Amino acid sequence: MRQILEEPLADKPFLPEQIADHNARHIAALTDEYEALGRALGRRGIDIDGVKAKVSGFSLALPTWATGRGGTRFAKFPIPGEPTNIHEKLADCAVVQQLSRAAPRVSLHFPWDGASDYAALREEAETYGLGFDAVNSNTFQDQPGAEHSYRSGSLGAADAAVRAQAIRHNIDCIEIGKTLGSKALTVWVGDGSNFPGQQDFTRALDRYIEATSEIYSRLPDDWQLLLEHKMFEPAFYSTIISDWGSSLMAAQELGPKAKCLVDLGHHAPNVNIEQIVARLHRVGRLGGFHFNDSKYGDDDLDSGSINPHQLFLVFNELAEAEARVPGPTPAYMIDQSHNVTDPIESLLSSTESIVSAFAKAALIDRDALHDAQDRDDPMMAFQALRRAYRVDVSAIVAMARMEAGGAIDVLEFYRDSGWRARKAQERKPVGLGAGIV
Numbered sequence: 194m195r196q197i198l199e200e201p202l203a204d205k206p207f208l209p210e211q212i213a214d215h216n217a218r219h220i221a222a223l224t225d226e227y228e229a230l231g232r233a234l235g236r237r238g239i240d241i242d243g244v245k246a247k248v249s250g251f252s253l254a255l256p257t258w259a260t261g262r263g264g265t266r267f268a269k270f271p272i273p274g275e276p277t278n279i280h281e282k283l284a285d286c287a288v289v290q291q292l293s294r295a296a297p298r299v300s301l302h303f304p305w306d307g308a309s310d311y312a313a314l315r316e317e318a319e320t321y322g323l324g325f326d327a328v329n330s331n332t333f334q335d336q337p338g339a340e341h342s343y344r345s346g347s348l349g350a351a352d353a354a355v356r357a358q359a360i361r362h363n364i365d366c367i368e369i370g371k372t373l374g375s376k377a378l379t380v381w382v383g384d385g386s387n388f389p390g391q392q393d394f395t396r397a398l399d400r401y402i403e404a405t406s407e408i409y410s411r412l413p414d415d416w417q418l419l420l421e422h423k424m425f426e427p428a429f430y431s432t433i434i435s436d437w438g439s440s441l442m443a444a445q446e447l448g449p450k451a452k453c454l455v456d457l458g459h460h461a462p463n464v465n466i467e468q469i470v471a472r473l474h475r476v477g478r479l480g481g482f483h484f485n486d487s488k489y490g491d492d493d494l495d496s497g498s499i500n501p502h503q504l505f506l507v508f509n510e511l512a513e514a515e516a517r518v519p520g521p522t523p524a525y526m527i528d529q530s531h532n533v534t535d536p537i538e539s540l541l542s543s544t545e546s547i548v549s550a551f552a553k554a555a556l557i558d559r560d561a562l563h564d565a566q567d568r569d570d571p572m573m574a575f576q577a578l579r580r581a582y583r584v585d586v587s588a589i590v591a592m593a594r595m596e597a598g599g600a601i602d603v604l605e606f607y608r609d610s611g612w613r614a615r616k617a618q619e620r621k622p623v624g625l626g627a628g629i630v
């Protein structure tokens with residue numbers, strides 16, 4: 194076992210020299226693997242340095258809620274050293290960013306991430322080299338002291354006073370986001386029904402769109418409103434924004450700043466999510482992406498842990514769309530609930546999976562793919578994808594990360610650092626609390 198690293202400087206979790214020492218032990222093997230892969234790709238006419246440059250340009254956001262143990266609907270088993278407030282969550286996100294160099298933004302959720310001074314919070318994040326991604330509102334659970342309950346819905350509730358409270362909360366989130374430097378508000382509501390007849394589908398959607406248009410009218414010009422659909426839960430019979438069709442319908446009625454956000458876990462099993470990506474991009478409404486994986490539904494498992502091929506196919510569609518109509522990159526974010534792992538380790542591992550899927554999609558010979566599609570040759574079209582998917586791109590991803598100042602083996606560095614054990618001494622214990630967040 195290697196030595197536990199020294200106590201770091203206050204403004205960065207780790208000293209650059211600590212990462213350099215780690216990299217010095219791995220650089221010879223990495224260079225050898227990178228050069229061998231470069232020769233193999235070169236024989237196919239692919240320039241490995243060009244792919245690495247694309248990988249260097251890829252980044253995603255981390256959600257603060259994924260820095261703690263989320264648990265399941267049934268229970269939550271915290272670990273010592275979990276973050277207990279927004280400042281500690283930022284520090285853990287800084288660990289992921291400093292080691293992976295692919296996660297420079299953090300997404301906040303209110304009121305969970307409330308702070309007394311958001312300008313100071315922005316400066317605190319900047320000392321870590323972090324910025325802020327979309328802010329997220331929460332009108333799916335009641336808060337202490339709230340005047341009205343969301344038990345029967347929020348933006349789509351039948352009670353106008355409940356809708357007004359939900360609108361106010363979203364406007365408050367926009368105001369906080371302006372101070373933080375965010376450029377988007379993500380809205381997911383659990384509104385819906387649990388019994389046939391409980392709710393009029395049409396009037397409920399009308400109320401939701403009317404309420405959301407009030408929020409939309411308060412958006413700064415350079416902001417986006419990201420609408421996140423989800424098939425079910427907590428409403429198990431009908432959900433107001435249950436699918437991409439409802440989401441698109443709402444976005445188109447609201448206006449050009451409203452876009453759809455696709456969360457990989459928010460569809461029925463086996464749904465062709467990559468086709469949804471292509472559809473939404475075609476109409477210019479693909480606003481964002483939440484990465485996770487699932488076996489059954491909204492499991493929030495680690496990205497690429499169950500179906501890495503689907504992740505690759507999603508990035509294939511994104512690359513295809515980008516080549517056809519260049520435009521702003523969708524807001525990429527991890528959205529996971531960690532039940533049995535150290536959340537930082539899951540975020541590091543998932544970041545690696547997502548960047549790898551992006552890198553593999555960048556290897557696809559698009560001319561060969563299009564040619565096979567146009568000749569109606571399904572096998573060769575499939576092989577164009579398969580040739581890229583089979584490549585182990587680890588050396589490209591690690592080289593890009595190292596050149597940006599990150600660690601070659603992120604998990605090894607993190608474990609050797611003793612970060613969690615140190616935080617277990619410094620941070621107060623987390624309560625047992627409820628399950629999934």
Ligand SMILES: [Mn+2]
Binds near residue numbers: 421
């Ligand atoms: Mn999500």
